[in-house]
Amino acid sequence: MDKKAAKFEGVFPILVTPFDEKDQVDHDSLRKVVQFMVQIGVQGVTVLGVLGEANRMVDSDRKGIIKTVVEAAQGKIPVVAGTSHTGTASTAALSVMAQEQGASAVMIAPHKEPVSNQQKIFEMYKHVSDSISIPIVVQDHPASTQVQMPVDLLVRLVEEVEQVGCIKEEATPTGQKLTALFEGMQSRSVPVLVGLGALYGFFDLQRGAAGFNTGFAFPEVLLAMVRAAGQGNMDKLFELYTRFLPLIVYEQQPGLAVRKEIYRLRGLIAHNRVRHPGATIDPKTSEQLAGLLQRILPGKDLTKPISL
Amino acid sequence: MDKKAAKFEGVFPILVTPFDEKDQVDHDSLRKVVQFMVQIGVQGVTVLGVLGEANRMVDSDRKGIIKTVVEAAQGKIPVVAGTSHTGTASTAALSVMAQEQGASAVMIAPHKEPVSNQQKIFEMYKHVSDSISIPIVVQDHPASTQVQMPVDLLVRLVEEVEQVGCIKEEATPTGQKLTALFEGMQSRSVPVLVGLGALYGFFDLQRGAAGFNTGFAFPEVLLAMVRAAGQGNMDKLFELYTRFLPLIVYEQQPGLAVRKEIYRLRGLIAHNRVRHPGATIDPKTSEQLAGLLQRILPGKDLTKPISL
Amino acid sequence: MDKKAAKFEGVFPILVTPFDEKDQVDHDSLRKVVQFMVQIGVQGVTVLGVLGEANRMVDSDRKGIIKTVVEAAQGKIPVVAGTSHTGTASTAALSVMAQEQGASAVMIAPHKEPVSNQQKIFEMYKHVSDSISIPIVVQDHPASTQVQMPVDLLVRLVEEVEQVGCIKEEATPTGQKLTALFEGMQSRSVPVLVGLGALYGFFDLQRGAAGFNTGFAFPEVLLAMVRAAGQGNMDKLFELYTRFLPLIVYEQQPGLAVRKEIYRLRGLIAHNRVRHPGATIDPKTSEQLAGLLQRILPGKDLTKPISL
Amino acid sequence: MDKKAAKFEGVFPILVTPFDEKDQVDHDSLRKVVQFMVQIGVQGVTVLGVLGEANRMVDSDRKGIIKTVVEAAQGKIPVVAGTSHTGTASTAALSVMAQEQGASAVMIAPHKEPVSNQQKIFEMYKHVSDSISIPIVVQDHPASTQVQMPVDLLVRLVEEVEQVGCIKEEATPTGQKLTALFEGMQSRSVPVLVGLGALYGFFDLQRGAAGFNTGFAFPEVLLAMVRAAGQGNMDKLFELYTRFLPLIVYEQQPGLAVRKEIYRLRGLIAHNRVRHPGATIDPKTSEQLAGLLQRILPGKDLTKPISL
Secondary structure, three states: OOHHHHOOOOOOEOOOOEEEEOOOOOHHHHHHHOOOOOOHHHHHHEOOHHHHHHHHHHHHHHHHHHHHHHHHHOOOOEEEEEOOOHHHHHHHHHHHHHHHOOOOEEEEEEOOOOOOHHHHHHHHHHHHHHHOOEEEEEEHHHHHHOOOOOOOHHHHHHOOOOOOOEEEEOOOOHHHHHHHHHHHOOOOOOOOEEOOOOHHHHHHHHOOOOEEEEOOHHHHHHHHHHHHHHOHHHHHHHHHHHHHHHHHHHHOOOHHHHHHHHHHOOOOOOOOOOOOOOOOOHHHHHHHHHHHHHHHHHOOOOOOOOOO | OOOOOOOOOOEOEEOOOEEOOOOOEEEEHHHHHHHHHHHHOOOOOEOOOOEEEEEOOHHHHHHEEEHHHHHHOOOOOOEEEEEEOOHHHHHHHHHHHHHHHOOOOEEEOOOOOOOOHHHHHHHHHHHHHHHHHEEEEEOHHHHHOOOOOHHHHHHHHHHHHOEEEEEOOOOOOOOHHHHHHHHHHOOOOOOOEOHHOOHHHHHHHHOOOOOOOOOOOOOHHHHHHHHHHHOOOHHHHHHHHHHHHHHHHHOOOOHHHHHHHHHOOOOOOOOOOOOOOOOOOOOHHHHHHHHHHHHHOOOOOOOOOOOO | HHHHHHHEEEEEOEOOOOOOOOEEOOOOHHHHHHHHHHHHHHOOEEEEOOOOHHHHHHHHHHHHHHHHHHHHHHHOOOEEEOOOOOHHHHHHHHHHHHHHHHOOOOEOOOOOOOOOHHHHHHHHHHHHHHOOOOOEEEEEOOHOOOOOOOOOHHHHHHHOOEEEEEEEEEEOHHHHHHHHHHHHOOOOOOOOOOHHOOOOOHHHHHOOOOOEEOOOOOOOHHHHHHHHHHOOOOHHHHHHHHEEEEHHHHHHHOOHHHHHHHHHHOOOOOOOOOOOOOOOOHHHHHHHHHHHHHHOOOOOOOOOOOOO | OOOHHHHOOEEEOOOOOOEEEOOOOOOHHHHHHHHHHHHHOOOOOEEEHHHHHHHHHHHHHHHHHHHHHHHHHOOOEEEEEEEEOOHHHHHHHHHHHHHOOOOEEEEEEEOOOOOOOOHHHHHHHHHHHHHHHOEEEEEOHHHHHOOOOOHHHHOOOOOOHOOOEEEEEEOOOHHHHHHHHHHHOOOOOOEEEEOOOOOHHHHHHOOOOEEEEEOOOHHHHHHHHHHHHHOOHHHHHHHHHHHHHHHHHHHHOOOOOOHHHHHHHHOOOOOOOOOOOOOOOOHHHHHHHHHHHHHHHOOOOOOOOOOO
16 A cells, blocks of 8 residues: 555544453454445454553554554555654654554654743754655544644645644644644645544544544544535534434543443444553443443344444 | 522533623623523533633633523523632632622532542542532543543542532543443432534433533534433434534534634624633634534524523 | 832842731831841832732722832832733733822733733734833743743844833743843844743843842842842852852742741741642741751851842 | 562662664663673662653563663562552552563552542552552652552552552651651561652751662662661761762752763763653753763762772
8 A cells, every 4th residue: 555545535444452351452353343344345444543442552563553553454545654752863753663563644743841842843844854754644633642743833834844734633622733734834734633532523623624533433424524524514413413422422531441342332342441551441431331222223233334 | 699600410511701902701692692501591601611711810800700601591500610729728718709709509620630540530529528518520531621531530539429410421432431320320420411512412312411511502402402311202313413413513513613603703802712722713613613514404583592 | 209210120129028927028027128128228129929929819909009018118119010901901900900099110021811822912012011110020920820931032022012021031940031031022122031040040140131030039139149140250150150059949949938938037027928729838847948048057047138 | 580689779760762873772881881780899780760760662672671771680689679650550560570571579659540549549559459469669759650659548559559668758858757657667667768869868867768770870879878878877967968968969869861961971872862751961951960070079080999
């Protein structure tokens, strides 16, 4: 798959990383997740994001996960690999490794330094770009990074770092930042995907987002939303958004417990375990989630793709 | 109004503080807001919360606001006054002032110290309690305070500080904390209200929250939700929640711009101004909001109470 | 005293705020502190800094303190008043109050907003400047504010806000920032004072700092250091710095307990109390401090000015 | 070298990690550093601490560094390896790797979670302890971790996790915490080393610290201080501390630039480079440092061990 392969439009689910009872990566489940994504027709998948618990991995975990996902994707969809690291040389090294394993792109967020320095952030992306030949997704997610990237910096990255192929915009309020980005990108422009579990999905698509790069456990819904937006059918888009919003809201709460439980209920992962020190779902929350799913998707077989 | 007056069940809107074009408190608008709240039948109002921009006030602003609101409430509903401060003696002094101005209760959040110390937080509440005779609402909102109050500490406050009359629980995920609180409060129990713009409203009421203490600009909706929950009509509750959730989500974004614009559209405040350095709504967001309101409340006269 | 009175060169001690056993401001001790400062020949004093526990004050405390200090100074030295506040209108209001009480200047630090915004910080200083006629000391102390002010912003403030009369530079490493400031201030330049308890005193003076604006409890030492630097006597400066550095290091530890204990030992304040939730000195630390003072100033009567 | 080998008393320098001009680990310099440490008689060395830029390493860097250092130490001194990671399974995996490479102990700091949870921190140490057979140094350094470990938690770790062999205490004010630890450790007690560049060295030894575990670039000074303390010669200790304090203060400023420059001046590392995005020393600071060294160690050949 060549560098152009990842178009960064549509839906790129952030994959969870399944773990077994011994807290080790469960590659069988991971393959199943990828196959499901191919089946429902997503435009690509992203591994090793925040929601993939990338921060709880050693490098060999990372490598094994990329390998499995690339193999399972069989070249049918591009695989984006998160390669953020607190050091520039290490970010580059992980990105080279991802490329070698067959990733079609890397996703990188800046990291917090004692004194924030936009020039250093620019240099980091530039250095990584010089080390690989696949595109870079610039992730702007201050809630996890504690780094604020002003529009000026993002525009500079797009204009001066050729391999930047996409911005993943997750700085709230996302609407204003999307509009500012679209106004700011003049000499060169890249698609902007949004995340945050699709919490602001309707509003972000209305503002011109190219799609979703997030972990909502029913990507079929996101696909339908992007389709509706593409057809200019805002009534349909709003209807879909409203119908699933209680679930979107419930799922995007801090922690990964709810999302992993849904993946389990969908038959895609064998265990709902969140890697320590993360917390796995508790019985009361599990029960509340089951009730919610019953309200939103009454009588549906969750293990099958949902048609909308 | 005696100390028992505030029952802390139902809906206690957090009032915005209206400002004029010179960034000064607009008392006329404030009166209008209070009268509207009395008219629609809320159980009380809270002034000088985070959403009331309390942190941008000098003490004389605070005093003037409490005075105006107490007068406008005419004893028909209790007035809760936010009196959080970074010093214990000052929290007590502001609380005494609030009581003298006729507040029925005070709402206090802990504040971040260089080294967190639960004992000091306990002492603060105890000291304030010894200084006043009205109840205290303990606000647990780490997103604004950066202070985490474990369930143990909250239970100790309820059990050992008699004047603690309510917990306002806004630590996500709220569901788990609500359940832990209800299980923890054994020898003495107080009602727990929730906030966060009602983002988790359905789920929190399902878990046993006594109502809302938040700034959502259509408190009629919250009243209807609490009513439905009280009747055990969870279908109705879910329907209301789902219908208004896009607006709840849009409104709870960081910043107060959207909320103040809705108050303005409802004819309750003369200007949508957020006090500097806060940001007032921009045209694009204003337009998006108008579209959203049209979708959710088509053809409605927003200046009238919404019947549900 | 006119606006020019404060020259911002030399030593401007940050005064502690003495409290009595009931946690109320002890104005008698405060007067004694001011008289002592006049006696030893400092160039001015600053009240209501971080070390003055300004964040634990209600507005009437602040006003009373400024009044007392201005009266006690009897026009012999300028009085700078800290007027930082989380809202712009309130910062201006406190600054006007300080000016009315006779302060010669105000000291203002920016405050942290959810999304940092240099333009808003600039506007805040500009607005305050338009509200008063006395100079502004811009405090750059990220350790307490969590706000980073790049050199560009500081230079812009100096160049575009005429009333900015001084920068108090406390962002570590201070040396590099001092040098960058001196290189940056081209069209207009103001003196730069340093703080941090004089921890980097030798190095900062060597880099060109105009003096100290800090709370070290032996300002006589700082005066002697500034004198030595002014005479180009770097050997003398280094000797003074080295001799007192163990005490400087001990005193600048987090919390105010040590500093207040020294003030008490010097007979300047009646109680060493730190306002709640701050911590007053414990017996072991008190004993260690006594031993240290004995090593550095053997046999000296601490209640008298130290001659160096 | 068996598990008992590391006694955790005396001086355990935290080693810098030398990088070449291409930002890659310079193993030759690293060997030289270790040989120097053996020569001057330290009790052990620690690699991959904060000062070793561990956070800017991929796992293969870490492994290579431990291997080189263990080889260079030739069993003459124990090697402690930092193995902190944001995930528990990964902390264990890195610790197993360190043990396999011949490390005599591991040093682990807790890491910040969205909601702090002492039980999870305890479990992390317990899990690592169950995975290895060498001792654990518990690092308490909130300035880098943003995690506060109360004395209760530290004591519980000592009492319930047998392999905890040492606490590295760097939470300011260190004095009070040391005293509280010594009072708290009842049923089982371990040595407590201190860090922070020896900033509070005199005071910490006076309180009972067992020595230093820090990166000050003249460990000969720290050895002499520990020796003096061991002999109860507090006058000598104070003299040493005072004499070198200006350098200690200068060196412990944020960033590693100064320390690496001193190592270079001492002939131990070929380049003073700090890995990107860290900042290497600038000419003005380099000049100021040279002047300082000349004042404190006039005419000395820095490449030779300093005799004191």
